[in-house]
Amino acid sequence: MTTFVDRVELHVAAGNGGHGCASVHREKFKPLGGPDGGNGGRGGDVILVVDQSVTTLLDYHHSPHRKATNGKPGEGGNRSGKDGQDLILPVPDGTVVLDKQGNVLADLVGHGTSYVAAQGGRGGLGNAALASARRKAPGFALLGEPGDLQDIVLELKTVADVALVGYPSAGKSSLISVLSAAKPKIADYPFTTLVPNLGVVTAGETVYTIADVPGLIPGASEGRGLGLEFLRHVERCSVLVHVLDTATLESDRDPVSDLDIIEAELRQYGGLDDRPRIVVLNKIDVPDGKDLAQMVRPDLEERGYRVFEVSAVAHTGLKELSYALAELVGQARAAKPKEEATRIVIRPKAVDDTGFTVVQEEDGLYRVRGEKPERWVRQTDFNNDEAVGYLADRLNRLGVEEELMKAGARSGDGVAIGPEDNAVVFDWEPTMMAGAEMLGRRGEDHRLEAPRPAAQRRKDRQAERDEAEREYDDFEPF
Ligand SMILES: Nc1nc2c(ncn2[C@@H]2O[C@H](COP(=O)(O)OP(=O)(O)OP(=O)(O)O)[C@@H](O)[C@H]2O)c(=O)[nH]1
Ligand SMILES: [Mg+2]
Structure with a gap:
């Protein structure tokens, strides 16, 4: 079983700067030649970089302490110490960096986007660099500075265009499996999906990603079932799909009240009101399901939803659905401000270093x-x-x-x-x-x-x- 980890605490240590060297040049008949101590090297930074081939934070769960290498000390003969090596930590697209208090430090979206999580210490100046007209032969050098130590939290918010929400066993994972090449686990018991699945759908010219989240039940916002925790993964989606079960055997449920309950939970979670939604009535291959779908359709349409009747098992209605989603995704992409550079480097805010x-x-x-x-x-x-x-x-x-x-x-x-x-x-x-x-x-x-x-x-x-x-x-x- 692959484990999916979407929140880790990470302790990063940048490299220390190397010490400067205090040395005096010596030659055979010239015993005091002048200062020639080199500078210490810079300590390596710890840098988080989005790598699309990485999909979980699992590595950091297993080894949460990471350190970049130190700069080397300067040496005599004006030799500078080597800089420490930056430590590059690949993270999944959509990783949010927070401090321990929960403040967002960076939101890393887009391949190559990077964030300097801990800055390496400066190397100390050697006595050659410290020499001046006034101070011709300094008998000292500066120490290298310690590298930053940071405790950060990484949280993964999946980046998908479309998110499927609904009751357990409504058929969300089944839909992903037939719309895309993804092969999520599907079974007839609730909470089969414990972590989001991600699939890539091609509809005509449009390629988009689709994710499901573990099923929601009434009271999810109070922590019932798996709770709302996983809704973090739908926060970035531009389209929400309600997957409604038309063939459930539970007597107290029907598609319309299911929808109301899920909507109420989404409202509790907050921040998703502006996403366009469509409704999928699934399992119409079941005869009663087909009847029920036709019965509730007018009601749902009256509420302003576009309604699709599908069967993930019999593969009916899937093409229309995938094209309708492509259209909505296209509109959302067009409305989004153009992505600036593909590679954004975020550095921690420089502190004002002028005053005291x-x-x-x-x-x-x-x-x-x-x-x-x-x-x-x-x-x-x-x-x-x-x-x-x-x-x-x-x-x-x-x-x-x-x-x-x-x-x-x-x-x-x-x-x-x-x-x-x-x-x-x-x-x-x-x-x-x-x-x-x-x-x-x-x-x-x-x-x-x-x-x-x-x-x-x-x-x-x-x-x-x-x-x-x-x-x-x-x-x-x-
Ligand atoms: N007859 C029929 N059964 C379906 C259809 N879609 C899904 N199922 C069945 O419904 C059950 C649950 O399907 P899943 O895709 O695992 O449901 P889910 O919404 O992902 O459920 P959770 O992950 O538990 O939230 C499985 O036994 C599926 O085979 C459908 O269109 N018709
Ligand atoms: Mg599932």
Whole structure:
């Protein structure tokens, strides 16, 4: 038996960025040649890609933990580390990606549509890339950043043009089997179909897909029978077909009240009101069935339904039905906005990485939050004083020092950079960090220069910041 899985939790881990390398070029008679440590490679992304040959999420049910490979560290001799490999996860057409709270992150429809579920960490810059006119031989490199970790939920919503709904044993699967080449399980007991079947129908020039869902019974919306859970698979269809049983032996049922009950359940589920519907009266090969069909037809037509009398067993009325469905599918396709590109790549929203905030918390701690400061902290090797100094310079240039000062921070106050559960906390030393401001950057000493007017100093400082930002951004591995 093939298992059909249409909802899985998936834990994806992108690759970590490789660390940058701190190395100094050496030649025989030239012992100190200059920095030549290469950059670390980027960590691989985890990417979901729609692959039409995949029809279930079964693979992810069996192995729900997936990881892309890490970037390699940089090496001496200006050798960059290799990038990690992206991990491509094929998913069925119609896979919806949600976060654990149930928010939709992406709706993947169409072969090749892809979604970056976890982004690889950036590689750290090597000391060659960190060298500048001011910092000729950095004795440190930046650490690679950890890759994203994400817990996501994948839900499959079958993509079919036509969906068959109706009571158990009405003959939905039988109809699919005679309209298409699909061979679903058919039997004379209710709930034979436990998962949707999908078939491809060709009617003249039109090719469309048709799906059934497990039979519905009164109270399905309260979870009776198999419940409404599987209606998810009809959400994307453009045409609904009511399959009504004209030969049921249950005394309290007849096609019209069956239809009312199924409609009531569909309304409970919601969101399907705008789909065109047609009615199929099945099993007219049974003599009583034929009579009953003729009896209820006017009533159904009066309600505005187009009615088809068929027999899935005797193969009557099937051609008219398949052409009528083709026509409706054609109209729905024409009304749909044109598909843009065949290959849509969806990336998680980029976070705004320009600003940062400084807030003093109740316990007196000053917390700095912002994409850049937090990234810089992750990139810092705190065992290396020079690397820590570089971090201080960067924070200073961004204006973090200034903001701390404005917020009232004094020497010795606690400062945390990052979120509550993952922050670097240190005692603030404004003399050290602001020292970089007052004395100029490491290796320079403004005290030797003639004093500048305040306005000029401010301008110079801004220019320096801009330059430093440019310098860094040029080296961004992304
Ligand atoms: N006489 C007759 N029997 C039919 C016809 N169509 C289906 N059946 C029979 O009705 C029974 C149920 O058919 P299925 O196609 O499995 O019904 P279903 O609607 O898919 O049922 P569930 O999957 O349980 O919801 C089977 O025994 C079929 O052989 C028909 O046109 N005429
Ligand atoms: Mg069935």
